[in-house]
Amino acid sequence: MVAGTARGRRQMTPAWMEGLNALCKCRHDFGKTGITWGLFLSPDVMVDAARRLFQAGFFLEDISALDSANGFVAVYHLSAYSGPDRLALYVIIPHNDPQIPSISAVYSGALWHEREAMDFFGIKFIGHPDPKPLLLPEDMTGHPLIKEAENRAPLKDLLDPGEIVERDPDFLFFEESNLPTEESKPEGQ
Amino acid sequence: MTEGDEQTLIINMGPQHPSTHGVLRVVLVLDGEYIVSATPVIGYLHRMHEKMAEIRTCVQYMPNMGRVDYLNPLGWNWAWVGALERLAGIEVPERAEFIRVITGELNRVSSHLVWFGAYILDLGAFTPIMYAFEDREKILDLLQPISGSRLTYSFFRPGGVATDVTDSFLKDTLVFVRYMRDRLPMYRDLVTDNIIFRKRCEGVGVLSLEMCRKYGATGPVIRGSNRPYDIRRAEPYSIYDRFDYEIPVDEKGDAMGRYRVRMAELAESLKIIEQAVNQIPEGDHIVKKAPKPRWKPPKGEVYFAVEGARGKIGVYLISNGDKHPYRVKLRSPGFSNLSLFGELAKGHLLQDAVSILGSLDLVIPEIDR
Numbered sequence: 001m002v003a004g005t006a007r008g009r010r011q012m013t014p015a016w017m018e019g020l021n022a023l024c025k026c027r028h029d030f031g032k033t034g035i036t037w038g039l040f041l042s043p044d045v046m047v048d049a050a051r052r053l054f055q056a057g058f059f060l061e062d063i064s065a066l067d068s069a070n071g072f073v074a075v076y077h078l079s080a081y082s083g084p085d086r087l088a089l090y091v092i093i094p095h096n097d098p099q100i101p102s103i104s105a106v107y108s109g110a111l112w113h114e115r116e117a118m119d120f121f122g123i124k125f126i127g128h129p130d131p132k133p134l135l136l137p138e139d140m141t142g143h144p145l146i147k148e149a150e151n152r153a154p155l156k157d158l159l160d161p162g163e164i165v166e167r168d169p170d171f172l173f174f175e176e177s178n179l180p181t182e183e184s185k186p187e188g189q
Numbered sequence: 190m191t192e193g194d195e196q197t198l199i200i201n202m203g204p205q206h207p208s209t210h211g212v213l214r215v216v217l218v219l220d221g222e223y224i225v226s227a228t229p230v231i232g233y234l235h236r237m238h239e240k241m242a243e244i245r246t247c248v249q250y251m252p253n254m255g256r257v258d259y260l261n262p263l264g265w266n267w268a269w270v271g272a273l274e275r276l277a278g279i280e281v282p283e284r285a286e287f288i289r290v291i292t293g294e295l296n297r298v299s300s301h302l303v304w305f306g307a308y309i310l311d312l313g314a315f316t317p318i319m320y321a322f323e324d325r326e327k328i329l330d331l332l333q334p335i336s337g338s339r340l341t342y343s344f345f346r347p348g349g350v351a352t353d354v355t356d357s358f359l360k361d362t363l364v365f366v367r368y369m370r371d372r373l374p375m376y377r378d379l380v381t382d383n384i385i386f387r388k389r390c391e392g393v394g395v396l397s398l399e400m401c402r403k404y405g406a407t408g409p410v411i412r413g414s415n416r417p418y419d420i421r422r423a424e425p426y427s428i429y430d431r432f433d434y435e436i437p438v439d440e441k442g443d444a445m446g447r448y449r450v451r452m453a454e455l456a457e458s459l460k461i462i463e464q465a466v467n468q469i470p471e472g473d474h475i476v477k478k479a480p481k482p483r484w485k486p487p488k489g490e491v492y493f494a495v496e497g498a499r500g501k502i503g504v505y506l507i508s509n510g511d512k513h514p515y516r517v518k519l520r521s522p523g524f525s526n527l528s529l530f531g532e533l534a535k536g537h538l539l540q541d542a543v544s545i546l547g548s549l550d551l552v553i554p555e556i557d558r
Contacts, residue, residue: 064518
């Protein structure tokens, strides 16, 4: 830990975070959540972000997803060999068109993790070289971890943003205002 | 020579192949005896543990953790209770932490012993597995009275462990540590220094650190490629910082390197067990207000990682305050370690594929979950 006042540390963001184009940067308490930084990204910057993080020395732990009332959230966990440090990259994608560019060209380990997320949630990873079912039978239809619409919880009840360091003005998931969920949106919007 | 060439032959290794330990299928494209491509096909033991988590309560999910990886159930026990404790901020009594370390390290030794025996068996030597199982049996006999089972332990509880250990358990554990320490030179003479064995392992499946990072390999696999990455040091949990032990590494990165790392870990685990048994304090084995089966955890997301016998075991838990978890993701080390096999096996002889698979220490139920 670099010595400095608490105030000085709070304003500091690590060098690798520059250029990631995060919509929202959240600082977590590692002791309480096991995560140091939570970054919300838009799907189109995902490959570039993966490339930058790979160069910064991070490795991919896993890719998971969750089903919320605001859409699917793909969660990428990255960690570094040097110490307790875990990034969670969140990509929010709509239920009706769940697509994310594949990062398997950067992190080969993503090849299987992405296929698993395809199995469980039906998320499509664009550019995946072998998008076959991994754990589920090839003739199976449906995705076991998708929730019924009434059981989906809004994102702000599921993820604790911790301390929001920087936020895109349009990123409103953790705002107090009741953000319309997909289901409550009027048709045609 | 490429795939689909008239000179190549496609063969199916598994799913019922003795060296695939469970039901793993590998589709191999061969040019003569050389591997052109290898594609693992998994999912034969898939049980959807992540879905089961959503229909059970947090405490009821404990027995599942004994069944994800049948060789290292206490590693998974630990990851799950660790996630719950981190989420709810539960303090674990000191004695419980010591019991966890002792039983967890005993379980690592028993897991490595099965790997050792089975790996040598894959390579064609029958005798060592008999020695390894004899020693493993002693660990099962130690853990059975306190945990109530011999294989699929669900011994840990959020806030502690299920039962206290007796003085006779601690005494027998020390006897076992001394016995096991005396056995290790015999293993070295019998197997490690054996020229036939070494010819099957040395220079086979050389794994670069770069490739480990691309695939997220952890545990003895990455330590065999000369990176001392161990969760017990990198993300300290429990009371591992109180003990004196080394993180063995090997610089070669071949199958022999991974073998050496695991054999060295046996001795290191024994060191930890001995220190823990000698330092264990009196006290409670579980907190007074330990969660009951219908306990509701607080809202939040949490990630907890431990060093299992095969590498980094991670539990990612999202709770919306209900007694059922909202979402659980299980990160199994074998999944990432096996995913690199296709790239690693390319250009090797068919017989070396068996050696490489064994050196990755696969437990298929853990990979399929």
